[in-house]
Amino acid sequence: MxxxxxxxxxxxxxxxxxxxxxxxxxxxxxxxxxxxxxxxAFEATETDAALNSLLGSDATETSDQVKIKAPDIAENGAVVPVTVESDVEGAKSISIIAAGNSSPLIASFNLGADAVPFVSTRIKMAETADVIAVVQTENGLLSNAKPVKVTIGGCGG
Known part of the structure; x- marks a missing residue:
């Protein structure tokens, strides 16, 4: 041993x-x-530019197959827990965007062929905005959004 x-x-x-x-x-x-x-992609200041640079397209289709779990109200914008999962077969990647940030693309996770399309992380949000999850598939980009209110010191900002 x-x-x-x-x-x-x-x-x-x-x-x-x-x-x-x-x-x-x-x-x-x-x-x-x-x-x-x-x-x-990570330096882009607009969501469409970030998606174009990262995935080659910004044409997303809103889908209930992309599920986002995030708090309705985040008391600390520096640490916002986000979980994204999908029912889509053959998902290639999952990207997370905070629409209110100066650089909206937060993370992108490339998935292996047999990977379960599920990620859980903590993100930083500059202000109240939508958290957008984009799942890349062979047939295009699926997305869903969830509004998250960021408060300052838990006092509603």
Whole structure:
């Protein structure tokens, strides 16, 4: 048992050392590691631009198959719990948007072929607005929205 833990520690240490050497030698840069990150989508200031950049389209169809669970009133906009799930077969991704934020795209989760279309996270909301969930399928984009009132210090803002 101790030997197995020791081997795991040694393997992890060797892997981290190899990455450290590659970074210090200039063979691996943080930009190369994050090259597939959709920067334009997360920096977009409008929902349509973010969806176009991320998913190639902003044409969404409102659907009851996309379910959002979020509080009606969030007493702290810095920590708003959101859960999104869908009944859609073959969902490719789930994206979460806070319409009132200066950068509305909050998160995008790519799903594997056999993944259950379900995500749960906490988001930051700048003001009272809709939380929009977009599920990408082979046939297009399905969405649903839920209004969330953000209060300041729990006093209704």
């Amino acid at each position: 101790i030997d197995a833990k020791r081997r795991t520690l040694l393997k992890g240490s060797l892997g981290a050392s190899a990455i450290g050497v590659a970074v210090s030698a200039g063979l691996l840069t943080p930009g190369a590691v994050l090259a597939n990150w959709p920067e334009a």
